[in-house]
Amino acid sequence: MLRFVALRLVMALPTLWAVLSLVFVLVRIVPGDPALVILGDQATEQALVALRHRMGLDVPLWDQYLQFMAAVLQGDLGISMVRNRPVWGEVATVLPYTLELTFVGIFLGVLMGLPLGVLAAQHRGGWIDAVARWTSLLGLSFPAFISGILMLLLLAVELPWFPVIGNAPFANPPAHLRALVLPALNLGFIMVAYVARVTRSGMLASLSEDYIRTARAKGVPARLVVWRHALRNALIPVVTVVGLYFGILIGNSVLTEIVFNRPGLGKLIVGALNDRDYTMLQGLMVIYALVVVGANLATDLAYGAVDPRIRVR
Amino acid sequence: MTNVVPLKTPPALAVKDLTTGLKIRGIWHQAVRGVSFEVMPRETVALVGESGCGKSLTAMSIMGLLPAKVGKVLSGSVTVDGREVVGLPEREFEGLRGNLVSMIFQEPMTSLNPVLPVGFQIAETLRRHRGLDGAAARAEVLRLMNRVQIPASARRIDDYPHQFSGGMRQRVMIAMAVACRPKVLLADEPTTALDVTIQAQVLNLIAELQAEDGMAVLFITHNLGVVASIASRVVVMYGGDVVETAPVDDFFQRPSHPYSAALLKSVPRADRRPDSLEPIPGQVPTLFQMPDGCRFQSRCAHVMEVCTRRPPLLPGGGRPDHQMRCWLGRPEGGL
Ligand SMILES: Nc1ncnc2c1ncn2[C@@H]1O[C@H](COP(=O)(O)OP(=O)(O)OP(=O)(O)O)[C@@H](O)[C@H]1O
Ligand SMILES: [Mg+2]
Numbered sequence: 001m002l003r004f005v006a007l008r009l010v011m012a013l014p015t016l017w018a019v020l021s022l023v024f025v026l027v028r029i030v031p032g033d034p035a036l037v038i039l040g041d042q043a044t045e046q047a048l049v050a051l052r053h054r055m056g057l058d059v060p061l062w063d064q065y066l067q068f069m070a071a072v073l074q075g076d077l078g079i080s081m082v083r084n085r086p087v088w089g090e091v092a093t094v095l096p097y098t099l100e101l102t103f104v105g106i107f108l109g110v111l112m113g114l115p116l117g118v119l120a121a122q123h124r125g126g127w128i129d130a131v132a133r134w135t136s137l138l139g140l141s142f143p144a145f146i147s148g149i150l151m152l153l154l155l156a157v158e159l160p161w162f163p164v165i166g167n168a169p170f171a172n173p174p175a176h177l178r179a180l181v182l183p184a185l186n187l188g189f190i191m192v193a194y195v196a197r198v199t200r201s202g203m204l205a206s207l208s209e210d211y212i213r214t215a216r217a218k219g220v221p222a223r224l225v226v227w228r229h230a231l232r233n234a235l236i237p238v239v240t241v242v243g244l245y246f247g248i249l250i251g252n253s254v255l256t257e258i259v260f261n262r263p264g265l266g267k268l269i270v271g272a273l274n275d276r277d278y279t280m281l282q283g284l285m286v287i288y289a290l291v292v293v294g295a296n297l298a299t300d301l302a303y304g305a306v307d308p309r310i311r312v313r
Numbered sequence: 314m315t316n317v318v319p320l321k322t323p324p325a326l327a328v329k330d331l332t333t334g335l336k337i338r339g340i341w342h343q344a345v346r347g348v349s350f351e352v353m354p355r356e357t358v359a360l361v362g363e364s365g366c367g368k369s370l371t372a373m374s375i376m377g378l379l380p381a382k383v384g385k386v387l388s389g390s391v392t393v394d395g396r397e398v399v400g401l402p403e404r405e406f407e408g409l410r411g412n413l414v415s416m417i418f419q420e421p422m423t424s425l426n427p428v429l430p431v432g433f434q435i436a437e438t439l440r441r442h443r444g445l446d447g448a449a450a451r452a453e454v455l456r457l458m459n460r461v462q463i464p465a466s467a468r469r470i471d472d473y474p475h476q477f478s479g480g481m482r483q484r485v486m487i488a489m490a491v492a493c494r495p496k497v498l499l500a501d502e503p504t505t506a507l508d509v510t511i512q513a514q515v516l517n518l519i520a521e522l523q524a525e526d527g528m529a530v531l532f533i534t535h536n537l538g539v540v541a542s543i544a545s546r547v548v549v550m551y552g553g554d555v556v557e558t559a560p561v562d563d564f565f566q567r568p569s570h571p572y573s574a575a576l577l578k579s580v581p582r583a584d585r586r587p588d589s590l591e592p593i594p595g596q597v598p599t600l601f602q603m604p605d606g607c608r609f610q611s612r613c614a615h616v617m618e619v620c621t622r623r624p625p626l627l628p629g630g631g632r633p634d635h636q637m638r639c640w641l642g643r644p645e646g647g648l
Binding site: 209210211213214215216217218219220221222228229232233306307308309 | 378418489
């Protein structure tokens with residue numbers, strides 16, 4: 001198992017390198033001179049040269065690339081051009097909010113989606129199957145910002161059960177959790193749709209496998225046949241979906257954060273885009289890349305946990 | 314004066330007039346009709362017949378494992394160790410399966426759950442029926458694995474099915490099936506997917522376990538060579554009907570039903586020239602096209618007018634325990 005983990009870690013390195021290089025190139029090919037953007041068109045040539053020098057933009061591209069890579073490897077994402085503070089510090093203060101939202105969203109989605117998918121497969125064509133189908137359809141067709149606004153209107157304004165602003169400090173856990181419910185449900189709603197669908201089709205497939213007949217022939221109670229024998233096998237595609245949609249969920253958490261006025265990467269991104277804060281954007285892209293590569297790694301490890309056939313190889 | 318009546322041992326498995334329906338496109342068809350046979354303790358009865366004749370459905374009816382909603386026992390009775398199982402509620406049936414009556418299947422590659430260790434899968438039977446858990450269950454699993462001759466069982470108990478060969482997986486299946494010393498073992502072509510040497514080993518293993526535990530074995534197979542070597546009686550099915558049933562030697566010497574005779578002629582034998590092989594012309598009719606009366610009539614060389622009526626299963630091979638379902642040689646049959 002340890003070797004498996006180490007192997008996956010090593011295999012993630014080339015991906016990480018490629019993504020970082022891409023970020024570097026993307027930021028460089030954006031038209032316009034960052035120094036000019038920052039100082040405005042009234043700036044003197046002298047000031048521009050000085051700023052380019054300070055930002056390391058006056059050396060050959062190749063050197064810039066090496067410097068960038070070296071800095072990232074040391075955990076240095078540069079200084080925000082607009083806020084004049086280290087990018088990493090800015091990100092670090094809000095990253096926990098986004099990660100918390102995403103993970104709780106995924107957790108809620110899986111918590112609701114798995115049983116829904118299992119019951120839908122078990123009672124195929126019955127009312128619970130219909131409920132699952134409609135839930136999936138709604139979850140997939142509502143953009144996160146629309147469902148978020150609807151939720152706010154219904155559960156925070158009409159029925160004031162939850163705060164309108166989806167944030168409270170970590171230091172005050174009850175209020176913090178209450179503020180987390182609606183945004184996390186909003187994200188989870190999307191996840192329920194995916195998870196329920198994939199679980200349902202995975203269960204339909206595994207319930208018709210020979211090993212289910214074997215389990216029944218042993219006298220294994222029907223409940224265990226479904227929740228142990230069939231579900232364990234149906235989990236494999238569910239892991240894929242959760243892993244794949246982690247990236248999408250991060251994207252949706254940006255929208256959700258803005259709708260619910262939560263701190264997080266979402267606000268930071270919107271701010272950086274408005275301000276044309278190139279170093280901030282570059283840093284944010286690096287963070288996203290790290291998170292997605294990390295999610296893929298976690299997915300691979302989860303595969304190993306649910307499917308012994310992968311673990312051994 | 315005492316009247317000593319010799320007690321006949323009751324059969325371990327008795328199937329009587331079993332009719333099983335399958336619902337296909339909304340219509341119920343009789344896929345097994347009026348099947349009767351008995352298997353005594355320690356006895357092996359072979360159930361043979363062409364693909365699709367209802368052998369597996371018969372076994373599934375006995376196990377109570379017919380496909381939900383589209384399969385059900387329409388009439389008849391099945392007793393296992395004297396207990397009627399037809400119509401048993403699912404919860405009670407669960408208590409019998411793997412306990413009183415077990416089954417092993419054709420596909421050792423797909424019959425084990427790929428994500429659970431084999432030891433765990435064997436232990437499930439013990440936990441369900443004997444309440445064994447933890448160390449006790451583990452010890453018993455090891456004993457069973459040794460009993461079915463899985464080498465290095467202590468090292469392999471936590472391995473997964475994909476780490477075993479087909480023959481070894483079938484041994485795991487057998488260990489699971491015999492874990493609770495069932496009275497009846499249903500073996501649905503357990504060796505068909507294995508190569509010949511492994512086949513012989515698995516057959517020997519089943520015979521050994523049977524000798525030790527005294528199980529009754531219903532052995533479903535296509536292989537008449539296997540029938541000759543392990544069974545004491547043969548039940549031949551065609552199109553859901555039992556068409557002939559006989560002691561095994563009588564069957565090979567005097568196959569009486571035209572289908573049985575044709576079946577024997579279609580099997581290659583070392584003592585015959587290969588060009589004497591005669592495949593049975595045509596195919597088994599599907600459930601939709603099953604003719605009324607004798608179901609073999611469309612392919613039978615001896616077909617007569619009376620064959621549109623269903624022939625009864627009556628003695629017809631010389632011995633009273635040799636029965637067949639054919640008009641041939643009967644007064645009503647006109648011959
Ligand atoms: N789940 C099912 N749905 C529809 N038809 C079925 C189903 N199971 C079996 N049948 C049909 O019932 C008939 C008997 O099937 P069964 O599996 O008992 O045959 P068999 O004698 O075991 O054949 P084989 O030697 O190929 O295993 C066949 O015509 C088959 O197509
Ligand atoms: Mg079959």
